[in-house]
Amino acid sequence: MFICENVTDEGDVEGEKSEDDKKSFIKIPKTLKRDLYFFDITKKIAESQNDRFGYKFAAMIVHRHKVISVGTNLEKTHPFAARFGRNQDSTFWHAETHAIYNAYKNGIDDSIFSKSTMYVVRLKLKNNKGQKHQILGLSKPCKGCMNCINFFGIKKIVYSIDQDKYGYGFDIIECK
Numbered sequence: 001m002f003i004c005e006n007v008t009d010e011g012d013v014e015g016e017k018s019e020d021d022k023k024s025f026i027k028i029p030k031t032l033k034r035d036l037y038f039f040d041i042t043k044k045i046a047e048s049q050n051d052r053f054g055y056k057f058a059a060m061i062v063h064r065h066k067v068i069s070v071g072t073n074l075e076k077t078h079p080f081a082a083r084f085g086r087n088q089d090s091t092f093w094h095a096e097t098h099a100i101y102n103a104y105k106n107g108i109d110d111s112i113f114s115k116s117t118m119y120v121v122r123l124k125l126k127n128n129k130g131q132k133h134q135i136l137g138l139s140k141p142c143k144g145c146m147n148c149i150n151f152f153g154i155k156k157i158v159y160s161i162d163q164d165k166y167g168y169g170f171d172i173i174e175c176k
């Protein structure tokens, strides 16, 4: 689990922090920095969605440093979404299946999927003293989406975790 509040940047100047401060922080390796960068973009896409259900979802597929496709939860059914649904009644687009379909439709094949990372963000809408604000919620892909991710051979998944429980951050699944 990667919690952003507990980390510091690699480029920190020595001597700015006391030894005690330094001990409580860890440095971010380059791959995590890249994940954080694309995770934040995925979060921005989620923020731009309508909140019909009290939450918002977005998924993004990245190959090396290039965004291949994005997807969102939609109130629309599709045979592809139904094929990779959680169960028989699950025929609406999930952000993950939507992103994979959008990439597939544009000619992305296994050779690219197998070197790609999928970012998934769920935002929960919280009411705080009459003011609505959005915080990260758990977005671990459901069974149907995991089938789809494995079928197309995506290498890695970075998904949001409950912010009110753990802080601002994500978890990672390395797919086989």
Ligand SMILES: [Zn+2]
Residues within 6 Å of the ligand: 094, 096, 141, 142, 143, 144, 145, 146
């Ligand atoms: Zn799903």
